[in-house]
Amino acid sequence: MRVPPGGWQDCHVPEPTWTVVVPVKRLGVAKSRLRGALPGVPHEELALALAADTVRAVRACPAVARVLVVTDDPRVAAEATAAGAAVAPDPAAGLNAAFRHGAAVAGAGAAVAGLTADLPALRPADLAAALRAVPADGVRGFVADAPGSGTVLLAAPPGVPLAPRFGPGSAAAHAASGALPLPGGWPTLRRDVDTPADLAAAARLGAGPRTAALLARAGGDVGYGAGMQGTVATYDASTRSGVLLLDDGTELAFPARAFDASGLRLLRLGQRVRIERDAAGEVVRVTLPTMA
């Protein structure tokens, strides 16, 4: 038997090649639950790194023919283009509209998968295995996130509308709409990053280079904001709540219980404070930097 010109790999039946749609919010409003997760790192840098690592892994996935980033953010668009992805404008009507628009740009005959842009530990092999597990018989497949309630991937074979139902409780919504939950482990695919605790989990799995560089810049720890500082922008003594201004210029609301936990009797506007947050990103304590 003669070896084909490209070697024996030329004998493989070509696998379906997917167009992967990756929507990314404007960086200033993206990933709000992660604000302050990495002390000393501007929030937009972190949101950009999460998306850049996600897109990089998708580009490196052998089952993927094309990556389409749906965004209105100029920095995200520039990075996506440099990474070899196509960019489509955000219809500015929410996440599902962004997915639908990406699927429409991909074309009716394409195999289209929608993927969230917050998967910094994603390995191309996990994504390839999930895409290969999508049945070819007209049924959509989806992959739930690690907690099980959300969705990280929704994939529709050619000719099947993507019909995305992302948002709170999306795993149940996708199942109810007839999509099959894909059963693999794929830990780096399921590890979406919404909170500081998720970021720490992604770091343990092995974050991509952009996110890893920011983790290193922050000293290697996701501190849940411990050690983070800011100033008091507003304080309402009647509700004991207010808004803090972080050093990167972003605002963070704090509830009464965070003030109550401080033992302070009042806060002054412009006062410098130390901020402690829990693993979900909520402010749990506001103290003076001099307090133990």
Ligand SMILES: Nc1nc2c(ncn2[C@@H]2O[C@H](COP(=O)(O)OP(=O)(O)OP(=O)(O)O)[C@@H](O)[C@H]2O)c(=O)[nH]1
């Ligand atoms: N293009 C686009 N992307 C979106 C939109 N809403 C959410 N996304 C992206 O969808 C992915 C999953 O959304 P979420 O996990 O809720 O992220 P998020 O809304 O940035 O984060 P939070 O502010 O913490 O809720 C993220 O990668 C977002 O960038 C939207 O309206 N347009």
Ligand SMILES: C=C(OP(=O)(O)O)C(=O)O
């Ligand atoms: C939008 C979603 O993401 P998250 O729950 O991560 O915000 C979703 O799971 O559908």
